[in-house]
Amino acid sequence: MDRILIEALAVDTVIGVYDWERTIVQSLRLDLSLATDIRPAAAADNLRLTLDYAAICQRIQRFADEHQFALVETFAERLAECLRHEFSISWLRLTVRKPGAVPQAASVGLEITRGTPPEAIEAMYS
Numbered sequence: 001m002d003r004i005l006i007e008a009l010a011v012d013t014v015i016g017v018y019d020w021e022r023t024i025v026q027s028l029r030l031d032l033s034l035a036t037d038i039r040p041a042a043a044a045d046n047l048r049l050t051l052d053y054a055a056i057c058q059r060i061q062r063f064a065d066e067h068q069f070a071l072v073e074t075f076a077e078r079l080a081e082c083l084r085h086e087f088s089i090s091w092l093r094l095t096v097r098k099p100g101a102v103p104q105a106a107s108v109g110l111e112i113t114r115g116t117p118p119e120a121i122e123a124m125y126s
């Protein structure tokens with residue numbers, strides 16, 4: 001299975017567990033790996049037959065504008081649900097980093113995977 005990649009996407013949002021964090025906008029950094037079969041789009045050279053990474057990036061920032069979560073866990077889980085539903089993504093890996101949250105660390109955050117693993121889909125068709 002092929003994967004569309006989005007790396008170090010800067011996303012501005014209100015997020016954090018402390019009161020002072022509810023009054024500021026902070027910048028998250030997102031990495032995404034999105035399972036898809038690129039062959040139909042490549043054969044036809046047609047954007048409509050693949051995952052449009054620009055449209056996905058725009059949707060992510062709109063999601064961030066529309067929500068204010070306490071935890072990066074909630075942001076990641078809800079965003080993964082949103083993207084899988086709206087773009088019919090069978091599997092994704094999402095990393096959310098919050099630079100500056102812990103001064104001693106370059107960034108902190110988490111990584112989640114959701115959906116049917118690409119290997120399982122490939123095994124069904126082999």
Ligand SMILES: Nc1nc2c(c(=O)[nH]1)N=C([C@H](O)[C@@H](O)CO)CN2
Pocket residue numbers: 015016017018021070071072073098101102
């Ligand atoms: N596992 C998590 N730990 C912490 C989070 C979080 O979202 N998930 N958030 C905070 C604060 O908001 C922090 O980013 C600011 O100091 C602390 N721990």
